[in-house]
Amino acid sequence: MLQHCKLVDYATQFTDIPTGITANFRVYNRYNKIPLIFSPSFPCFQLKVEESSKVTTTCVKPSDFGILGLEKDLAMMTDFQYGGRTMYMVKYTYHLDYGVLSKLTDSMHIVKLCDLVCATDFDISSWSSLRSGHLEQLAIACPNLQRLNLNSCICCLESLQGLQAIASNCYHLKGLNIGRISVLKLENHILLWEILSDMNLTHLTVDVCILRSKVANKKALICLYQKCRTIRGIQCGYCSCKSSSKLSNKDPVTLSYFPSLNYCYCCVYHKKPTVVQDVINICKELKCFWYSCERYQLSLNVAHNHNLQQLCISAFRTVVPDEFMASISAHGGLVHVVMNIRSMTAEGITSLVRNSPKLITLYLSAETIHHVDVENFNVTLKKMFCNRRLFTAGHYILFDNGKRKFSTEMMEQGTDLLPLY
Structure with a gap:
């Protein structure tokens, strides 16, 4: 201000x-x-x-x-x-x-x-006193909404009548942010997804616990996720449930049940170590994937996706093997790649660059780059691919201290590796 x-x-x-x-x-x-x-x-x-x-x-x-x-x-x-x-x-x-x-x-x-009919976007985030009744009033006042931000409005879904009113009256709604609202504050988990799956949303932000399920609800939720054919972008954040033990951490990656994902932005999804490669392998339409996990070590192996263009992995405990670097880039379509990880090899980096003629952004930070002097490796790599756009007009940074984060650079270089809200 x-x-x-x-x-x-x-x-x-x-x-x-x-x-x-x-x-x-x-x-x-x-x-x-x-x-x-x-x-x-x-x-x-x-x-x-x-x-x-x-x-x-x-x-x-x-x-x-x-x-x-x-x-x-x-x-x-x-x-x-x-x-x-x-x-x-x-x-x-x-x-x-x-x-x-x-x-x-x-x-x-x-x-x-004189009225709010003209409003296409409404941001009422962080108002903890917002209730279902306010959403009913909003649905009447703003029927032409295209985006609605309810982030951290922790009580607004205790009754889902308000959200149902939004779904019934705001036919043009494409974006909805209900992040940082715990599943424990929902009137009914299944009913929420019944409402969401009947809306024509293109992008959705939710708390990560809303994507998890109790074992008894698993099949019903998977069917509802599969109905969300218009949702092309999902952002899921840190779990705000104080009693996450009520939810299953062993379920398959529920993100992979959304059939039309082009974009996924995920923070600490759960402890499943193969979550990254599962999403990449199963979500065939995925173009942009941002994943952050500071607590747990990811298990990365072979991952193929012919549409993937932008990838960010921030996982400081994770070792990235050569086969992942080679397979993730084998389709030749990567444009922006950012990694903050524990270690990788010169061979893996070289494979990724060799396979990616369209690459214009490559930011890598690791505690260890195995068996390599970073300064000499940078010189050699630039000589090998001297005509690539990455080195003639792009952005390449390699650090071996594992402490560099590239959030500002990702924003400045015009990538889509950014949150929805």
Whole structure:
């Protein structure tokens, strides 16, 4: 919000705006790209300076549209042109410094909307008091939603009537974030997936425990996962269940039951050591796979996928064998590869580069690169493939200390190895 205040201070210094001229300012998060263009990226803040130096922004009070009970009842709205039409994001400001927000709104002219029908995206994340009834009200007020962010709204699915109202009224909804909501806070695990499988979602974020199952529910959940044919992207995060022993850690990888996955972003799925190669081998349409596991050692062997283009493995206890490096790249389609692991070999790295003529990003960090001097190896590798785009215009970094993380580089190089929300 600091940059927002600075922008307002700057905008209010304009004293002579010519008649008929309007200055529009939009502030974007530097790294707010949404992977595989599941959705365009909205500005996080915007304002307009008109003649007479009037500074205008758009905010809404959800209570004006029947969405009642929000504590700090003010939401910011941003918009932009996409595909020949205007799209609108409403972001509830509960988690922001209300004093800063008040300063902004006191300095500007607030444009009020007559309805919220135009809203295509609604972000109400981190409001722990959100309940099912609020979702019912939201479904009526915002029937044209395309993305809904309920991350960390830990009580909103204790009754699934609200989510059912969203499914029934918001026909255009493509993206849903119900991350950091425990399966133990659901009215019914099976009913949740019955609702989700009947929606036409293209991307979904869930807590990892919602993808696990009790043994008694396993067959029913697998059938429901297989019904989710429109879901092309899944993000699953850390398990927030305090009693994860009620769920099975020995089930097959449930991610592999989603038939249309192009994108998977997963943090600490469970203890199954072959989870990475299972997803790669079974999800044949997978293009982008990001996996992080700091606690457990992965077991990597042969993995084939003819569509895989982008891969990130962050698993500091894992040894990456040569056969994995050779097989994962055998189809020749890899474009971006990032690994933070325990060890690998020069032969494995060379195989991956040799098999990947399209490779433009290769970031590798390991505690050990076996039997090699990294500096000399880098020189040799670049000579061997001197005409490859990776070395003429791409991005190659190899570290042997195992401490380098490449999250910033992945964002800056335009990869899709990023979260959905």
